[in-house]
Amino acid sequence: MLKRLFALMLARLDGWADRLYGWKWNPLYQSGAIVVLCLAVMLVTGIYLLFFYRIGAPHESIVRIDAQPWGGRWIRSLHRYAADLAVAAAVVHALRMFLQGRSWGPRALAWVSGVFLLFLLYVCGWTGYVMVWDVQGQLLATEGARLLDALPIFSEPVSRTFAGAEPLPSAFFFMNLFLHIAIPVGLVIFLWLHVSRVARPVLLPPRSLLWTTVGLLTVAALLLPAPVAQAANLLRISADVPLDLFYAFWLPWLRDTSAPAAWLAGTLLVAVLAAVPILARPRKDRRPAPSVVSTRLCTACHQCETDCPYDAIRVVERTDRRAGKVAWVNPAHCVSCGICAGSCAPMGVGPPGRTGRDQLARVRDFVGGDAYRAGAIVVVACGRSGGAGRGGSNTRRASPDSDRAGEGPARFPVSCAGNLHTSVVEYLVRAGARGVLVAACPPRDCWGREGPKWLVERLYHEREAELKARVDRRRVQVAHASAFDTRSVDRALREFAAELARLESPAGEDAIRIDTDCEVPEGAGEDDAGAGPRGPSGVVSRLLPGALFRRWPAGTGRTKARGE
Amino acid sequence: MNAANWLKRAGAAALAAGAMVVIVFLSWVPWRGPEGDRSELRVSWRIPAPSLRHCRPPTEAELEGVPGHMRPSEICNEETVAFHLTLLIGGDTLRAGPTRLTGRRARTLAVYERFPIPAGSHALEVSFVPASSPGLDAASPQMDSVRALGTTMSTRVVAAPGHVVLVTRGDSGRLVVSSTGPGR
Ligand code: HEM
Ligand code: SF4
Ligand code: SF4
Numbered sequence: 001m002l003k004r005l006f007a008l009m010l011a012r013l014d015g016w017a018d019r020l021y022g023w024k025w026n027p028l029y030q031s032g033a034i035v036v037l038c039l040a041v042m043l044v045t046g047i048y049l050l051f052f053y054r055i056g057a058p059h060e061s062i063v064r065i066d067a068q069p070w071g072g073r074w075i076r077s078l079h080r081y082a083a084d085l086a087v088a089a090a091v092v093h094a095l096r097m098f099l100q101g102r103s104w105g106p107r108a109l110a111w112v113s114g115v116f117l118l119f120l121l122y123v124c125g126w127t128g129y130v131m132v133w134d135v136q137g138q139l140l141a142t143e144g145a146r147l148l149d150a151l152p153i154f155s156e157p158v159s160r161t162f163a164g165a166e167p168l169p170s171a172f173f174f175m176n177l178f179l180h181i182a183i184p185v186g187l188v189i190f191l192w193l194h195v196s197r198v199a200r201p202v203l204l205p206p207r208s209l210l211w212t213t214v215g216l217l218t219v220a221a222l223l224l225p226a227p228v229a230q231a232a233n234l235l236r237i238s239a240d241v242p243l244d245l246f247y248a249f250w251l252p253w254l255r256d257t258s259a260p261a262a263w264l265a266g267t268l269l270v271a272v273l274a275a276v277p278i279l280a281r282p283r284k285d286r287r288p289a290p291s292v293v294s295t296r297l298c299t300a301c302h303q304c305e306t307d308c309p310y311d312a313i314r315v316v317e318r319t320d321r322r323a324g325k326v327a328w329v330n331p332a333h334c335v336s337c338g339i340c341a342g343s344c345a346p347m348g349v350g351p352p353g354r355t356g357r358d359q360l361a362r363v364r365d366f367v368g369g370d371a372y373r374a375g376a377i378v379v380v381a382c383g384r385s386g387g388a389g390r391g392g393s394n395t396r397r398a399s400p401d402s403d404r405a406g407e408g409p410a411r412f413p414v415s416c417a418g419n420l421h422t423s424v425v426e427y428l429v430r431a432g433a434r435g436v437l438v439a440a441c442p443p444r445d446c447w448g449r450e451g452p453k454w455l456v457e458r459l460y461h462e463r464e465a466e467l468k469a470r471v472d473r474r475r476v477q478v479a480h481a482s483a484f485d486t487r488s489v490d491r492a493l494r495e496f497a498a499e500l501a502r503l504e505s506p507a508g509e510d511a512i513r514i515d516t517d518c519e520v521p522e523g524a525g526e527d528d529a530g531a532g533p534r535g536p537s538g539v540v541s542r543l544l545p546g547a548l549f550r551r552w553p554a555g556t557g558r559t560k561a562r563g564e
Numbered sequence: 565m566n567a568a569n570w571l572k573r574a575g576a577a578a579l580a581a582g583a584m585v586v587i588v589f590l591s592w593v594p595w596r597g598p599e600g601d602r603s604e605l606r607v608s609w610r611i612p613a614p615s616l617r618h619c620r621p622p623t624e625a626e627l628e629g630v631p632g633h634m635r636p637s638e639i640c641n642e643e644t645v646a647f648h649l650t651l652l653i654g655g656d657t658l659r660a661g662p663t664r665l666t667g668r669r670a671r672t673l674a675v676y677e678r679f680p681i682p683a684g685s686h687a688l689e690v691s692f693v694p695a696s697s698p699g700l701d702a703a704s705p706q707m708d709s710v711r712a713l714g715t716t717m718s719t720r721v722v723a724a725p726g727h728v729v730l731v732t733r734g735d736s737g738r739l740v741v742s743s744t745g746p747g748r
Contacts, residue, residue, distance in 0.1 A: 020576040081584075084591050156610065157676040163608035165732045165742075212580070220584040226592060235728045235744045239600035245590040252595060 015484030297348030337448030387439020418451015432508025
């Protein structure tokens with residue numbers, strides 16, 4: 001309930017940010033990539049700072065860096081602000097993943113490694129501030145030592161190092177510097193693990209957003225450089241301390257908390273975060289099932305393997321009576337995004353109930369039903385886009401403008417535009433729809449990662465399973481809009497309607513026959529939908545089951561398929 | 565570009581700049597801990613772990629089966645002696661009890677404790693002596709060297725606000741007070 005509320009708030013925020021920045025540059029969609037960008041900025045600026053940092057006189061060396069007429073001060077500030085932005089962006093990114101339900105099942109590895117990434121980022125920040133050895137660094141060091149002393153690890157209290165009786169040994173600062181450099185190596189390893197289950201991870205934001213972010217950080221560092229706080233003094237109580245709230249917001253709380261209680265709270269927090277994949281997953285009967293390959297229809301064309309955003313498909317040797325290969329879905333990696341359903345020309349793969357064949361059956365019912373009028377524009381409304389009504393989900397009116405009975409567009413709701421098989425679009429155009437507007441979510445916010453990207457390529461750029469050349473592209477359009485952005489959909493609809501008005505009226509066909517142009521193995525009579533390789537090989541051209549086209553007698557209005 | 569678009573662009577730029585300013589300000593938030601006006605008494609030292617060594621000749625049963633060249637002339641065990649630390653400030657007890665024995669492997673006993681104290685001038689009494697425990701052979705000649713590790717002190721300290729009064733152990737084994745701040 002609370003999660004739904006927050007998810008709605010997030011979608012609303014996305015909508016506002018979209019209006020200001022446009023979906024291409026909405027930074028909220030790029031939060032994970034912005035963290036990577038910040039890490040890169042920290043690496044470059046960190047290398048510069050390393051040249052001037054002295055473990056024998058840490059604070060003095062920072063003061064000297066700060067006094068450099070060129071560079072030093074703003075490079076130090078840039079390093080710091082990039083580190084701050086990294087934490088903020090990582091929290092936004094984690095929150096998005098949680099609220100969008102992308103935290104369980106095959107994504108559990110990404111989630112848990114994400115928790116570790118955040119933890120490492122904090123430890124790295126901790127060591128970074130200790131390096132400065134100002135009053136905040138002192139507080140972090142002494143509180144850290146207090147926490148360590150609560151563990152039965154060390155033979156002497158670590159805190160005694162900070163008693164103030166003797167100056168701190170350089171070995172301490174050397175160790176700290178070593179950790180500050182070694183932890184980012186761990187970060188890179190965890191980042192690799194973090195994105196290991198996704199195909200083609202997007203590690204950096206689009207170039208314009210990248211340079212704007214770096215530019216803004218640089219301007220902030222130039223105009224508002226971070227001051228150097230007072231040097232640490234172990235014989236003084238760290239009372240007046242400037243805190244970096246991104247990294248040290250918990251310090252005031254920690255000072256008043258006993259070490260065992262702090263350990264308990266920290267462990268509980270990490271445990272709850274790490275357990276999110278178990279706590280947040282839906283009930284067993286509500287979990288979407290992984291994709292299934294019809295070994296009868298699969299021609300081993302490799303397209304679904306290429307398109308799957310989670311690398312969950314492999315084309316393997318058949319183990320049935322046929323020779324050759326067949327696609328195989330790894331259920332442990334499949335998140336049931338359904339993108340493969342749109343990839344497969346012979347409609348041989350997809351989550352149960354969402355394959356191309358299922359989609360064709362639905363669109364046939366839609367065209368035969370009351371919601372559809374020949375000559376109307378059909379909005380194929382992705383459930384997570386503004387085409388599905390305010391807040392998405394296809395449960396509300398599409399928009400005040402577009403849903404007026406009788407005169408507005410007809411709305412064909414789909415769960416994800418990235419699943420859409422181009423045959424559905426062809427079917428609608430050939431059934432006499434004036435035009436088809438696919439309302440999809442913004443590409444960088446697709447919950448299935450690459451849905452809108454592949455959709456556009458299939459509709460306009462000949463990507464398999466492409467929209468056939470016989471379909472008039474002028475009657476097909478895509479609009480990207482987030483769940484609360486019904487305005488963009490309305491605007492796209494108005495502009496589309498104006499463009500269509502300049503074209504002749506479409507002529508509906510009496511009977512529509514959609515061909516798939518892939519070669520399908522022999523043995524088409526054996527109906528199977530199993531994911532495993534089965535059955536003998538052989539290739540014959542095959543049409544889709546006639547049962548899907550009951551309303552129209554087959555044969556009329558049929559256009560030539562490739563190779564015919 | 566129309567006015568609405570300009571307005572949108574200005575809003576977008578202002579929001580991005582505002583977000584950066586928020587980051588800058590959250591990066592440097594002055595915080596004053598509650599102890600700002602108070603002082604702290606800190607005691608910190610370490611001594612070799614005080615222990616008594618008890619040795620006896622091995623019994624016949626213990627030597628049975630042990631090859632001649634491996635027979636020990638005596639069997640010893642070590643008894644660690646706990647130390648009692650008492651701290652009184654202005655006559656009030658800050659702490660009185662045994663110290664936690666750490667570093668037995670490294671054969672050290674480390675003391676490290678911190679206490680908030682009001683700022684001002686105080687009478688400070690410190691006692692760090694072997695704790696008597698049942699079974700401890702107080703008459704053992706080794707007890708003299710153990711007792712020598714103990715120390716006591718009674719002095720006046722000036723604790724400046726925000727500063728630390730540090731009690732350590734000098735090379736000679738005597739307790740040393742050092743503190744900073746005005747009034748010193
Ligand atoms: C701290 C540094 C982090 C970095 C640099 C980072 C970066 C990324 C990147 C680049 C992706 C791939 C995005 C894509 O191409 O679709 C990703 C995915 C993901 N991240 Fe993070 N992330 C971080 C922290 C976190 C945290 C703290 C969490 C949650 C606790 C998290 C959860 C996820 C999940 C679940 C995915 C997979 C999304 C999906 O499969 O649909 N990440 N992250
Ligand atoms: S035919 Fe379909 S299921 Fe088989 S490999 Fe090609 S896209 Fe995948
Ligand atoms: S539904 Fe298809 S595209 Fe999506 S993860 Fe599963 S196999 Fe890959």
